[in-house]
Amino acid sequence: MGSLVHLQTWEEKAGWARAQRDASLAKVEPKLDGVPDAHNMPLSSQDLPKAVLTPREIEITEQYTITKLLGLLRDRKIKVEEVTRAFLRRAALAQAVTNCLTELLWDEAIERARHLDSLPEPRGALFGLPISTKEHHGMVGGMGKTKSVVTTSASFVAWHGGSNLLYDTFWDQGCVFFARTTQPQTIMHLETESNVYGRTVNPYNRELTSGGSSGGESALIGMRGSILGVGGDIGGSIRCPAAHVGIYGFKPSIKRVGTTGFRTPGAGKETISGCPGPMTVDRDGLELFMKVALSAKPWRVEPSLTVKEWTPYQFARPPKVAVQWWDGVVRPHPPMTRALREVAAACREAGMEVVDWDCEGLDHEKGWDILSALYWPDGGEEVLGLIKESGEPILPLTKFIIHEQPTVKELTQHELWQLCVKRDEYRARYAQAWSKTGNGGNREVDVILCPPSFGAAIPHGQSRYWGYTAHWNLLDYPAAVFPVTKVDPALDVKDLSYVPKNSQDKFVYDMYSPERFRNAPVSLQVVGRRQEDEKVLAALVEIERAMGRA
Template sequence: MTIQPQTWDEVAQQKQAANLALIPDEWRIKTAQSVHVLDVPTTCGVLSVAELDITETPAAELVERMRKGVLKAYDVVLAFAKRASVAHQLTNCLSEIRFEAALAEAAALDDHFATSATLKGPLHGLPISLKDNFNVEGLDTSVGFVAWSNDPATKETESELVGTLRSQGAIILCKTNVPTAMMMPETYNNLFGYTSNPHNTRLSSGGSSGGESALLALRGTPFGVGTDIGGSVRIPAAFTGIFALKPSYGRFTTHGARSGLPGQEAVRSINGPMSSDLSSLELWTKAIVGSEGWLTDPSIVPIPWREITLPQKLCFGLLVDDGVVKPLPPVLRALERTRKALEAAGHTVIEYTPYETHLSIDIITRLFRGDGGVKIATVIAQSGEPWPEGLETYRDTYEALKSTPPTVEKLWDTQMVRQLFVKKTLEHWMATSGRTGTGRPIDGLISPTTPWAACPKYGFDLHLPYTSTWNLTDQSATVFPAGFQTPEDVNAEGYVGRNEREKRVWAKYDAEESVGAPVGLQLVGLRFEEEKVLKLTEVVMAALEKA
């Protein structure tokens, strides 16, 4: 009998069913009756009171409780496995589940602690989630492609970061959903479907680390790891009201992670931690830096952890408008609230105009499509799946250029333009020293992450320079929650936009549609200033809490 090959949608249906089967019946919940589902984990009855306490405790405190023997790693992992299960049922955030293996590893850690009275490392017993592109033994790394499903990674192909995390005591709990090829700012694909925002499931959780952001907003793990090549850590964090760190390339290992654009190195993808609390970002970063990864990965710059002492009086830049798309009302209000809070705390805030936003858009677009869309088109063709809506520009590029593909010469020309842009952007930043009153350039830049608070599903209009500019320049940045959209955040009367892109963004804005959406802002530093931007973010959060 001839066995007919599976169609792409049959593969997807089986993959989704297999995932759901890994969630025990006693962890299943009834369908949520509201689009606002943040409180469901605490009301659905799946978690005990003690487990809810565990999942709402910052990572550092959990490790301290395990060190004191108050908690066991098994109980911590079990609590988060239950909560991650609930999060997945609410938002479709998980791509791979390894609850049973994680519980076995936690039990082994408990045995280790019982006999040695020592923690394995600073992340001892903490369950962690990873964006889908990290290779973990026994799990697929599909990055949203149907063709890359049902092909689990081996021990030999595991990502370097996975081994580093395990050496520090962390336990891999699950992997999270991404958009196809990880090249869209919303998270959906033909294999797993759409990942919703738990603050309002009609809204996007961002992309490409949108599975991470949805899971972490629901506290399904203490922290997770995303990747960022144009805003893919920062946009999801902003959309779901959590914290994130985008480092410079070379601070954390990226070796062995899968890419939707393999071989594209003109704009380097980075790994960054994400969490519902700021302290967990520092815990993760210190642990990874402390592992001295430069001894095994030649791409890592040998910079040990640096303790930062900030000047008492700081000067922040404030980017209110990139000159192409003005942020929408909730974002503008959050920027103004942050400015007032910092000034009330005794700091100076000056407006900052970005350098040549139009050029930034042009450069990164040309670099991302430097292969003429061939890489993505090839993998999509392998399964016969349709092109997702958000990748249609890559499809159009491929169709237009497949008879005359781009040349290496054109790529090199674009890279030379990029290098000049990076130099001019740094000069533009350093020139602020004449306006700060401190004799220094701005200590950090407060900026929108996107024009939106959180956009409706399939509503992102591909305006990325608020984040992607800092990928071109490879600067460090964080994202922090700065409020929520309210019914009062109505359109400015008569504002229609200065160009077609801005007109589309403002025309689609509906103040009522996105009520309750988080507003996340960005804090940008210079290259390799990860410790500094984390410390500056503490200053900003302290000021906002008093405002």
Template sequence: MEMKPWQEVAQRAQAYRDKSIAEINPPIPAVPEELPQNVIHLPKQLLTPREVEITEMLPEELLPALADGKLTSVEVINAFVRRAGLAQQLVNCVTEVMVPQALERAKHCDEYLAKHGGPIGPLHGLPISVKEHIGMKGLTQNCGFVAWIDEVAKDDAFILKLLHNAGAVFYVRTTEPQLLMHLETASNLYGVTVNPYNRTLTSGGSSGGEGALLGLRGSCLGIGTDIGGSIRSPAANNGVWGFRPSSYRLPNSGAHAPGLGEEQIVPVIGPMSTSFAGLNVFMKTIIDQKPWLNEPSMVPLKWNTTESHLVERFGQKKLKVGIMWHDGVVKPHPPIMRALTEITAKLKNTPGIEIIDWAPHKHEESWDIISSLYFCASAKEDLDIMEAGGEPILPLSKFILLDQVGVPKEEDTASTIWKKTIRREAFKTEYAAHWNATGAADGHPVDVILCPVGPGAAPPLDHSRYWAYTSTWNLLDYPALVFPYSQVGQEKDKVEEGYVPMNDQDDWNYKLYSPERYADAPISLQLVGRRYEDEKVFEAMQFIRIATGV
């Protein structure tokens, strides 16, 4: 069958990726022709023991070993490059492996350490993976669009410059979906990125390549972006850590996307990692360099999450945690409810922690508001880009662009945008009052909310159609941290028999679940704080980790 022009472009993109993987030396081992449903353990079987040992070290283990020369940057990068190349064969999560650039940088790190007797900076020699649309000078920023295959960044994104200053080594770029607006990762350029724990399920999106790569330990620290759940969805689906900071805490400049310049729902850059400490060192490393001096839109807030600060914050009073069991619209599947129940039970028995039930406030309305603000230029902008590339619209692109009532059919006027913005601000004010009311009795409102990341574990492919467990916090601009808890168990997580759904969306989600269908999928939860109280979320998470062992 004759290929269509867009298919030829996709073939070119994939050939470029495959050529980059072919530069890995020695070549990555062949994977089985028939892959099992769960491929999470295959890298341990296919890589050398030394490569496995290095790639399964956490950032907080790698950094001191790199800083004092116990590990060389070259050895570490070679190991992660090989595991990333293998991850691509298993779940299709990579757009490019930058072997020559990474090795050159790693050699520089080793030479610097030998010459100066100390590291370049706090991230000396650490491998960091990067989502494709975050600009790297001279490399593509296609954002999942066929028409943008030859869009090339003129400079490195500012956040990459800051990480480079700190000693980081960039070595791999990862997949993202068409539009950058799916909670999955599928494009006509690269196909579908699947979940390493269960290849019939999604890796999440739009930072799904990052999530899958981290899940397979082809990375220990990566960069994602989030406008509706795009860091938290893949972090949860792949059993890793992810953080959506408040807007303007980290620099956005240099990332490419449709609708650049819109300020109705501000996208944020944030870290994804195999550990909690990885998130913290990422945030601290960037913010300690005072990026607001170069990017004036940023909020000039220092990063303070030291142990003494934790004691100061919570040593004299209880940590008050609100448990949001569900959002009043769609009840999460049994594995998520089990995780919440188990963690809540541990927290209730922990001195210094107070638990209350959190009543969700108009979360259905939150989706109506945010979906009306995502595409103020209307769906036409994205549809025109797809038409220019001659590519078909994918199911979840159609879902978010054409099936949502709030998405305008024509470009909004300034006055309609203002009216929508007034509605957004009114919702924020209402939610703040709702939060404040939790302190009416004792003068101590809730510190953080513990809640689901989604209406279930990683959904089957093409089924990530309910965003409100993450997007509500984008609308409010609240920081949110995702952490892994366990996995779906076929004996533990039976279907809730006799459940009466609250509405059609709830009914659809309820019928989606069976423990067999979701076998092995990671279970994660989300900790949410108030706007610009990002550090409090980290400190509360530290407190909760001590109490629960997560």
């Protein structure tokens, strides 16, 4: 493979990174048998695991909830090594069909599993649980900094030495890190494509995106090549990919989960912040992640974090739910609206008060103008500089989020202050609107139910409207996504009489045809007021119960 420092072109450097990944995958033992070659991949990858994996591997990777699997591991009814190997092989399969990994940690994971198996007593809230992680360390998209690619591996080794607060916490609780997943150029697309690893595809339909920026995680977990992964969300990067593959995802309020040791562009930028969070196969996994992450009191190490452990919320009576049918800018596709209708009906049936969240007067479009400028107060120069340094091409969705946003420019300090004032005024106005729902003897709305995207998983390259997730980043409202249904062309017909309201609405409207999205997972989003993280997950429990789920 050679040493990275001798590589000259971006193509050589990207090739080196892929070779590293391939070498890690070549360790899989026994080899995967029965994976179709690239030209014969089926549209959906959902039937492949049964063809490739053993019945026992299928059982381990898809027949248990996280809680159940943790119980089996704790009771030593199953070896950590057996669980780890099953997920390693299934992750390798996920990579073969969705291109979701940057590295399979074969040796490291097995060594760790054997260590855990050798302990006299099981120890830790995550004992033996395999966890996959987004490739946070190192600027993958920007290949310019030779060192950063080296650091990509070096930093990971460093996790184990104590440089990453969140992963150290999970490690201390007995988890097994076993796979690292792809992210897009700049980590600022709602899809997952980079010049290093190419495109990650949706395990339900390879012509659709698995979302982004945590789209490697979503493709992997959507294949059940992992059951709990770590993502990060500054504009939808947990929720969008989770929604597109029908898994659970949670974006906490910022400053709730630590990022010490993470490596991302824009370090020190305070205008708008992301937050790490869970992506999981089941709802309980969300709360487990938060509980464990905060039990370590991370604010004692990263002092900007909120000083509050996870404090489960219990509704004394059924929550009051406000349904946001659209955001006043872009009309969601028919399956999203059907999902809202179905869930709202179930909530009413279960005795909840359900009202409309009429946000047209709240001007979400203005919110986007503020947010898109806040993303890049340097005009995007830092990330554009990294891209330029290596000579790699700027991908279309990078152009979209920097060059095609008229608000993006390098700001003076005074312009920055003015923009932050605008942001705070917008937040205050939204808070006021929420509080007003409690006026006049009404109960205040507990949570908003809304789509996490204008549609189900989107055809590649078309994720050019962020409003359904990013608006809650602007407001710093916690939000969870959960699976509801799948696109059904018989039910989700296109409204041919609809007249789009603006060019974005038209772009989204024109994209829809039921057949194009057939069987794509459809998810919804539950949103709470700032720092009401626990209430959001409690509301999700109530809503899913209303839907007839346990």
